[in-house]
Amino acid sequence: MGRKAKFNKEGEMVKKGPGKKAKKQKDPSFPKTLQDNDIPKNLSHRQKLRARKRLQKAEALKEKRKLNSKNNNSQKPKLNKAKEITNEASDSEPSEEFEIDSEEDFSNCEEDVEMKPSKGFTDDNKAWLQPKRKIKKAESDEEVSSEEDSSEEDTSDEINDDKSEEETSEKLESLNDLSEEESEGQDEFSDSDGSKDDDEEDLLPIEKQSKILRREQKVERELAEKEMELNVASQEAFKFPTKDQDVTSLQEVQQRIREIIAVLTDFNKLRDVKHSRSDYLDILKSDLCTYYSYNEFLMNRFMQLFPLSELLEFLEASEVQRPLTIRTNSLKTRRRDLAQALINRGVNLDPIGKWSKVGLVVYSAQVPMGATPEYLAGHYMIQGASSMLPVMALAPQENERILDLASAPGGKASHIAGIMKNTGVLFANDVNKDRIKAVVGNFHRLGVVNSVITCMDGRKYPEYMKGFDRALLDAPCTGTGVVAKDQSVKTSKDDLDIQRCYNLQRQLLLAAIDCVNAKSSTGGHIVYSTCSVLPEENEWVIDYALKKRNVKLVETGLDFGTEGFVNYRHYRFHPTMKLTRRFYPHTHNMDGFFVAKLKKFSNVIPATTDVGTEEEEEEETSVGTTEEDSEEPIKKKKKQELVEKNGVETYAKKAKPEKFNQKNLKVKEKQQTLNDKGRTIKKMKKNSQNGQISGKQQKLGPLAPAIEEEKLKNKKNIIQKSTFNKEFSSPENLAARKIVSNDALHKKNKKTKPSAAENLVMKDKLSMTKKKKNAFPKNSVNANVSNDGVLKRKNKNALSPRKSETEKVSDDKVLRKKKKTSSPQGSSTSNEKKKKKLLNSTDSTGSDIVLNKTSISKIRVDSKKVEWDDVPMEAVKKLGDKLKKKHMRKKLGNLGKPMKVEKKGKLNKQKGKSR
Numbered sequence: 021m022g023r024k025a026k027f028n029k030e031g032e033m034v035k036k037g038p039g040k041k042a043k044k045q046k047d048p049s050f051p052k053t054l055q056d057n058d059i060p061k062n063l064s065h066r067q068k069l070r071a072r073k074r075l076q077k078a079e080a081l082k083e084k085r086k087l088n089s090k091n092n093n094s095q096k097p098k099l100n101k102a103k104e105i106t107n108e109a110s111d112s113e114p115s116e117e118f119e120i121d122s123e124e125d126f127s128n129c130e131e132d133v134e135m136k137p138s139k140g141f142t143d144d145n146k147a148w149l150q151p152k153r154k155i156k157k158a159e160s161d162e163e164v165s166s167e168e169d170s171s172e173e174d175t176s177d178e179i180n181d182d183k184s185e186e187e188t189s190e191k192l193e194s195l196n197d198l199s200e201e202e203s204e205g206q207d208e209f210s211d212s213d214g215s216k217d218d219d220e221e222d223l224l225p226i227e228k229q230s231k232i233l234r235r236e237q238k239v240e241r242e243l244a245e246k247e248m249e250l251n252v253a254s255q256e257a258f259k260f261p262t263k264d265q266d267v268t269s270l271q272e273v274q275q276r277i278r279e280i281i282a283v284l285t286d287f288n289k290l291r292d293v294k295h296s297r298s299d300y301l302d303i304l305k306s307d308l309c310t311y312y313s314y315n316e317f318l319m320n321r322f323m324q325l326f327p328l329s330e331l332l333e334f335l336e337a338s339e340v341q342r343p344l345t346i347r348t349n350s351l352k353t354r355r356r357d358l359a360q361a362l363i364n365r366g367v368n369l370d371p372i373g374k375w376s377k378v379g380l381v382v383y384s385a386q387v388p389m390g391a392t393p394e395y396l397a398g399h400y401m402i403q404g405a406s407s408m409l410p411v412m413a414l415a416p417q418e419n420e421r422i423l424d425l426a427s428a429p430g431g432k433a434s435h436i437a438g439i440m441k442n443t444g445v446l447f448a449n450d451v452n453k454d455r456i457k458a459v460v461g462n463f464h465r466l467g468v469v470n471s472v473i474t475c476m477d478g479r480k481y482p483e484y485m486k487g488f489d490r491a492l493l494d495a496p497c498t499g500t501g502v503v504a505k506d507q508s509v510k511t512s513k514d515d516l517d518i519q520r521c522y523n524l525q526r527q528l529l530l531a532a533i534d535c536v537n538a539k540s541s542t543g544g545h546i547v548y549s550t551c552s553v554l555p556e557e558n559e560w561v562i563d564y565a566l567k568k569r570n571v572k573l574v575e576t577g578l579d580f581g582t583e584g585f586v587n588y589r590h591y592r593f594h595p596t597m598k599l600t601r602r603f604y605p606h607t608h609n610m611d612g613f614f615v616a617k618l619k620k621f622s623n624v625i626p627a628t629t630d631v632g633t634e635e636e637e638e639e640e641t642s643v644g645t646t647e648e649d650s651e652e653p654i655k656k657k658k659k660q661e662l663v664e665k666n667g668v669e670t671y672a673k674k675a676k677p678e679k680f681n682q683k684n685l686k687v688k689e690k691q692q693t694l695n696d697k698g699r700t701i702k703k704m705k706k707n708s709q710n711g712q713i714s715g716k717q718q719k720l721g722p723l724a725p726a727i728e729e730e731k732l733k734n735k736k737n738i739i740q741k742s743t744f745n746k747e748f749s750s751p752e753n754l755a756a757r758k759i760v761s762n763d764a765l766h767k768k769n770k771k772t773k774p775s776a777a778e779n780l781v782m783k784d785k786l787s788m789t790k791k792k793k794n795a796f797p798k799n800s801v802n803a804n805v806s807n808d809g810v811l812k813r814k815n816k817n818a819l820s821p822r823k824s825e826t827e828k829v830s831d832d833k834v835l836r837k838k839k840k841t842s843s844p845q846g847s848s849t850s851n852e853k854k855k856k857k858l859l860n861s862t863d864s865t866g867s868d869i870v871l872n873k874t875s876i877s878k879i880r881v882d883s884k885k886v887e888w889d890d891v892p893m894e895a896v897k898k899l900g901d902k903l904k905k906k907h908m909r910k911k912l913g914n915l916g917k918p919m920k921v922e923k924k925g926k927l928n929k930q931k932g933k934s935r
């Protein structure tokens with residue numbers, strides 16, 4: 021059991037000897053080079069060769085010197101004396117005596133070399149050989165090591181060595197031929213006696229190669245310099261390209277972009293006087309489109325948005341994917357724990373920055389980030405850095421009621437739930453059924469349990485639910501800030517897409533505002549965000565909301581990002597717009613984003629000053645509604661054709677479409693002539709009063725002015741009616757009307773339509789003859805529909821001019837009251853009576869009656885049976901029975917029931933959409 025200790029007789033423990041550590045070590049052995057020089061060295065074949073050469077050289081030199089010394093024998097003592105006087109010669113200029121001595125030493129040394137290893141250099145030759153000694157030392161070291169390594173090197177190897185050496189020297193020579201001059205003076209190892217070949221032979225292969233490399237580098241440097249000079253020269257001589265001058269490669273395009281930008285930055289100095297700035301900009305635009313593969317439209321937008329220097333940076337940054345970022349789900353884990361777990365899986369990551377406590381940036385990962393156990397367990401969400409900003413701006417609180425109006429796939433909504441710590445209620449809505457499934461999936465994975473997920477058009481949300489403490493609208497947009505993610509944006513977006521988004525965004529934002537309770541004790545805030553950099557989708561939308569609702573802009577709470585635009589081109593936005601934040605890929609290394617925070621200060625919806633504004637909004641937005649709509653295949657060609665035909669500008673605040681302008685001009689001309697005629701009629705009247713009768717008047721008799729007046733009226737009506745019909749009935753113009761800017765349309769609706777429709781009604785009143793009954797256009801169903809739509813609003817405007825919304829509502833209430841008192845609900849006879857009353861009183865009273873009449877006119881248009889002017893009640897009834905479509909029956913039924921203004925509006929909106 022165990023070891024027994026050894027004891028001597030005295031009972032003392034016997035020591036075995038010194039312990040392992042205390043054992044005497046051997047004397048240290050040093051490398052041979054450090055040992056005494058006398059110990060002979062085995063020389064390698066190469067060394068021997070070199071030594072032999074040196075020896076031969078030294079002998080030759082000796083002989084030469086001997087000859088010289090014989091010649092100079094007489095001068096030598098003098099020289100020596102002189103040397104003694106003048107401080108015995110400097111180190112750098114060795115005397116002949118010194119040289120001879122050294123040579124002798126050297127020769128001795130060389131002789132020794134043959135017999136034994138090199139002794140190194142003596143003190144005498146140390147000074148002038150100093151740089152070389154380093155090499156020698158290295159060489160000898162290497163030799164020693166090589167000897168140690170390959171002491172059993174056979175002769176065949178040596179032969180190979182020699183061969184390879186010869187090869188390299190051959191290569192060297194060829195390069196030397198090229199740049200012999202260059203290497204002169206540059207070569208720090210070159211020998212003072214100038215025998216270069218010998219030197220190079222003395223060098224190690226690696227040194228030779230480094231020498232070659234240095235030479236090559238020098239040649240390259242010189243070439244690059246020459247090229248630069250060429251570039252500068254060509255830049256100076258940049259000539260404006262002619263039309264047929266085409267660039268052949270992308271490099272050329274890039275070069276030209278740089279040149280043009282250089283010219284544009286110092287335009288006065290570098291410009292070609294024959295060409296304007298816009299000429300240069302045009303070429304630049306097309307070159308940028310070619311180089312970065314954008315369509316001209318979008319490039320134009322970016323050129324308007326960024327200064328030239330920044331434009332290139334933005335375009336370049338949009339070519340590169342942003343770093344992958346993830347958001348820690350605080351409902352399930354902490355960032356530190358998540359980071360540790362991912363690091364253990366070989367993920368290289370870092371915190372995203374000081375501004376976020378949940379974000380992590382992933383530099384590299386050995387596993388797909390969407391399939392790690394942590395991801396599947398819901399510990400994080402893969403989310404762009406900029407996507408965290410809107411939620412941070414929203415600043416959700418626990419126990420609040422929060423709405424995310426466009427939430428799919430739920431990145432921001434789940435972030436909100438995380439901050440709310442699963443308390444309160446989160447309403448996550450999206451119009452897209454498929455995308456809403458992703459919200460459900462993500463919420464399950466991330467453990468969000470305080471949510472209600474809805475799938476409906478966000479614009480209708482306030483009709484169903486209101487009183488939220490906060491709302492987030494991360495609106496559908498063109499995605500111009502995420503070009504790097506989706507390259508298709510570069511070519512797929514055009515004017516119409518922006519307009520479509522802009523309209524939808526405005527409506528959704530108003531809806532989001534309407535959903536929020538201004539009196540919320542904790543909130544009353546709305547955050548609006550997009551991943552677009554275009555002001556049309558950002559500042560414009562906010563500006564619109566500021567005008568339409570009781571909201572104001574407040575600080576986002578984000579301490580970085582650039583300020584929103586207060587001025588953009590010739591547009592001016594609300595001064596507080598600088599409280600909004602813009603983020604760019606080239607400045608913030610995140611997706612392009614826009615964030616604005618609004619505070620609702622009153623639940624009252626301001627009464628709009630313009631008549632029919634709400635409907636006008638509807639009209640404006642009818643161009644494009646949901647993102648789903650935008651996903652529908654759009655016939656680009658047709659669109660393009662229409663745009664070209666009508667010369668539409670994006671936001672025709674400035675310019676109206678050409679076609680309409682031309683038409684307006686013609687109408688104006690005609691109206692002008694009619695006005696002139698009006699004046700002459702007035703003159704005729706005056707003259708007849710004064711007793712001065714013209715020839716025409718004589719012909720027509722005393723009623724001449726009245727006849728002329730009537731004729732004139734009719735002509736005016738015809739002109740207005742025909743232009744009105746033409747403009748709004750042909751399918752082409754119907755489409756054009758859609759493309760026309762909202763503002764242009766506003767004006768048009770306000771100015772031209774009322775008069776046209778008014779005249780239409782007047783004309784029908786005046787001439788009830790059968791001839792003129794056909795005046796109402798029956799071009800196509802669509803055309804009639806559009807006419808109806810316009811007419812309905814038109815009549816409203818015409819017969820109750822410029823009433824405010826509240827006035828309209830009150831009118832309607834009065835009407836409803838009247839209806840209630842006159843005909844209690846449920847009695848069919850009273851309904852019929854009411855219908856009759858409404859129809860019969862069409863021409864004499866208010867707008868609602870005209871509205872009803874309009875709906876009858878639709879019946880006529882669709883069925884092509886009933887005349888719109890004097891519809892007998894029986895015919896309406898019969899027709900109603902025949903009608904198959906439910907909604908049409910409803911409309912008929914409405915004739916007899918008290919109608920709500922809102923309902924009517926809705927009904928009409930639906931009609932408009934279905935068409």
Ligand SMILES: C[S@@+](CC[C@H](N)C(=O)[O-])C[C@H]1O[C@@H](n2cnc3c(N)ncnc32)[C@H](O)[C@@H]1O
Pocket residue numbers: 407425426427428429430431432433449450451452455476477478479494495496497528645646647648
């Ligand atoms: C930018 S995405 C929202 C992304 C989301 N906030 C997130 O962080 O995951 C815009 C969303 O708006 C939805 N959308 C488009 N039109 C809508 C409408 N009329 N009502 C509600 N949502 C709509 C789209 O389906 C799309 O999912």
